[in-house]
Amino acid sequence: MCCIVFYEKPGCATNRLQKQLLRATGLQLDVKDLLSEPWTGERLRPFFGEKPVAEWFNPSAPAIKYGELDPSALTAEQAIDLMLDQPILIRRPLIRYGEHFMVGFDLATMSRELPCKGKFPSEPDHLDSCSMGHGTRVGCLIVDGE
Template sequence: MSCIIFYEKPGCATNRLQKELLRSAGIELEVRNLLHEAWTPERLRPFFGALPVAEWFNPSAPAIKYGELDPAGLTAEQALALMVAHPLLIRRPLIRCGMRYMVDFDLIGINAWLPCHGRLPALAPDISGCRPAASASR
């Protein structure tokens, strides 16, 4: 049984580095394609916790990057509907460990979840956000 379900966009170089770091600490991952999940607002909402709605979005998604969508003015319901219809808008990775949920990659938060595992290095490189692989698109 895996400890962490890691929802990624295949080809994302940053997600690859994040998975490598988790695995190097002995954490077993179940990796899923964020773009092919059957998301519903109810399934997606727990990942965002108390974050402001604008922080739920992938700032590198073309619609946001090129100014076609401004997440700052959206309600939670509007944001979730857009993300269910267009999963590329979802900030990644999404991480689930039991009934704990996280969006983006937070080493401090993950370490707090995993007291029984090897701890992740406190001085790990900043591997949050999204950096494309040479041929990957966001």
């Protein structure tokens, strides 16, 4: 079985749900701490592909959430520099499978790109954003809040 590298923020309830969904399809995960990973611009940049720079950012990061930083006003180079300095700004999860790199949790793309044995459930709206609740239910999967 091929392994998916899944970069998460430890303790994130949404990342925990995402990992549970991936494992339920038969995928094996190598889970890494996105915040303590020794990133370089060369290692980080492939995850974002052709997405607009603003979509590289975690919209729940305090600097973005409170309007201190406008990702749409940044160049790719500025964005990478900021993310290397403040990894909390990086949208998560980051997912790597062989030569495939992804940012965020897009089930349609993963269904096409990843070697899943099972099928993903229909995508809930909140699956690619920070979950601040005390529990999330998707289909028959339940993840307890933290």
